[in-house]
Amino acid sequence: MSETKKTDTAAKAAVPEQASAPDEREVLLKVENLTKHFPIKKGILRRQVGAVKAVDGIDFEVRKGETLGVVGESGCGKSTMGRVITRLQDPTGGSISFEGQDITRLSTGEMRPLRRDIQMIFQDPYGSLNPRHTIGSIVSAPFRLQGVEPEGGVKKEVQRLLELVGLSPEHYNRYPHEFSGGQRQRIGIARALALKPKLVVADEPVSALDVSIQAQVVNLMDDLQQELGLTYVIIAHDLSVVRHVSDRIAVMYLGKIVELADRNALYEAPMHPYTKALMSAVPVPDTKRRGQKSERILLRGDVPSPIAPPSGCRFHTRCWKATEICRTTEPQLVELKLGQRVACHHPENFADQAPQDTVLLSAAKEASELVPDEVLAGEPEAAAKSEAVTETLPEPATDAKPEAAAESESATDAKPEPAAEETEAEPEAKSEAEKETSPEPEPEPEPEPEPEPEPEAAAESEPEPEPAAEPEAEPAAEPEPEAAPKSPKPKGK
Ligand SMILES: Nc1ncnc2c1ncn2[C@@H]1O[C@H](COP(=O)(O)OP(=O)(O)OP(=O)(O)O)[C@@H](O)[C@H]1O
Numbered sequence: 001m002s003e004t005k006k007t008d009t010a011a012k013a014a015v016p017e018q019a020s021a022p023d024e025r026e027v028l029l030k031v032e033n034l035t036k037h038f039p040i041k042k043g044i045l046r047r048q049v050g051a052v053k054a055v056d057g058i059d060f061e062v063r064k065g066e067t068l069g070v071v072g073e074s075g076c077g078k079s080t081m082g083r084v085i086t087r088l089q090d091p092t093g094g095s096i097s098f099e100g101q102d103i104t105r106l107s108t109g110e111m112r113p114l115r116r117d118i119q120m121i122f123q124d125p126y127g128s129l130n131p132r133h134t135i136g137s138i139v140s141a142p143f144r145l146q147g148v149e150p151e152g153g154v155k156k157e158v159q160r161l162l163e164l165v166g167l168s169p170e171h172y173n174r175y176p177h178e179f180s181g182g183q184r185q186r187i188g189i190a191r192a193l194a195l196k197p198k199l200v201v202a203d204e205p206v207s208a209l210d211v212s213i214q215a216q217v218v219n220l221m222d223d224l225q226q227e228l229g230l231t232y233v234i235i236a237h238d239l240s241v242v243r244h245v246s247d248r249i250a251v252m253y254l255g256k257i258v259e260l261a262d263r264n265a266l267y268e269a270p271m272h273p274y275t276k277a278l279m280s281a282v283p284v285p286d287t288k289r290r291g292q293k294s295e296r297i298l299l300r301g302d303v304p305s306p307i308a309p310p311s312g313c314r315f316h317t318r319c320w321k322a323t324e325i326c327r328t329t330e331p332q333l334v335e336l337k338l339g340q341r342v343a344c345h346h347p348e349n350f351a352d353q354a355p356q357d358t359v360l361l362s363a364a365k366e367a368s369e370l371v372p373d374e375v376l377a378g379e380p381e382a383a384a385k386s387e388a389v390t391e392t393l394p395e396p397a398t399d400a401k402p403e404a405a406a407e408s409e410s411a412t413d414a415k416p417e418p419a420a421e422e423t424e425a426e427p428e429a430k431s432e433a434e435k436e437t438s439p440e441p442e443p444e445p446e447p448e449p450e451p452e453p454e455p456e457a458a459a460e461s462e463p464e465p466e467p468a469a470e471p472e473a474e475p476a477a478e479p480e481p482e483a484a485p486k487s488p489k490p491k492g493k
Helices: 002-014 078-085 108-116 135-146 154-164 169-173 181-193 211-228 239-245 263-268 273-279 324-328 373-378 380-385 402-407 420-424 427-437 455-460
Strands: 027-042 047-063 067-071 093-098 118-121 199-203 231-236 248-253 256-262 295-299 334-337 340-342 368-372
Touching (some): 047 231, 067 078, 067 239, 108 135, 135 169, 135 181, 154 169, 154 181, 211 239, 231 239, 248 263, 256 263, 273 295
Parallel strands (some): 067 231
Antiparallel strands (some): 027 047, 248 256, 334 340
16 A cells, blocks of 8 residues: 555656546456356246346456455445455456456366465454364465465464464464454454465455454555555445545446546545445544535435346436436446546536436436435434435535536435345355355365365365364453554555
């Protein structure tokens, strides 16, 4: 992350103002038109009757040393995207290249050497560590699986890794249940870093943690990035975590990227209405802005089903600016400002892309509501209603579509649930995905299928003696390590 800062500073000196310099760093990961559809099968013959379009044509790239944040509501396909780009799941279509090598269709065996370079950190620090294995065994699994003998021996290296993530080398022989959530996540991070990966995909790395611990883990990841030159893709369901750590942010909605921009551009002038609505969910800690007028955007309605996404722009059913073109024509993700790609016919903070199309869809008039903070503050029910909602920054005047903007003074309930039909989707596929993250106390050591970065899979292959009974050690091994700063360090500061 410091590298980013240095790059930015150098770039600013070299290019004319206003255009933030294009990032010249080498592309590490490139994803083109990536899709992942889970088939829905019915009947005795298990005929395919549809598909959950979890990821439905996304393009992005990640440069060496940068952090790409991926945000979006639950069910928009973030985790699926993470599992597909790490090749824990096979894509349905599109391409993934890592360091210029096409890895889209590599077999398990062909992927094995690349497992060292591409690692994943999982959301659930309780579920992702095998409770029957010691910390030493868990963190050393990648060495065993890859047949790597670190200099000085595995034990010494594991103890060094434990220290690196702020744990004590003495923890080597302890079991996961002896640790707090934050400590467990550190163990997961140590395991992910064991083979010095180039790319780390972190799927909601802190959302299962207590708020007071979240900042410690975020700061740890930040420090490790600087120390080890890591490249991160960090997945989160809201903007408050990724805003501190990301260089660029991709906003996903129903399997698509709707906006991809530098962090600052996204925060200062979001262009997609959905980004704006999401941002209205981020509390504004900035004291300078506290006194200013702010309002919350309440999105109405649920996220539509990824089985049958809406035509045209997928957000049109919940967008307060939607016109006929939004219903009929899918907007492409295009770079409207330098470093800011948006898929919208009527973007915020920019000229309208379809100025001739001015008649709002009737649904748009009720799609959302802007509720001033004062109103919410004064009305308990209104405040309760807006639980899932946010504060938005004072809206910069929308140059395009003033009527639409005016119409947009209406409200929404954010955070809908994924469609119920989804549960019907291909059970085998689902269980495969679950396998990846569930800890499941396996009966006995199984033959190792492949050196997946996947924790349990890795841990399970361990032919270790099981503790006869859960070791009756004192519960919390230790208080959270080192007094880390309470709040995440803003990136680039
Ligand atoms: N293995 C699977 N089989 C069938 N459908 C799946 C599978 N995995 C995910 N899905 C569906 O794909 C869609 C996207 O799910 P995904 O978990 O990627 O979303 P997400 O944005 O990460 O959500 P969350 O933040 O809740 O994890 C959802 O509708 C989900 O039900």
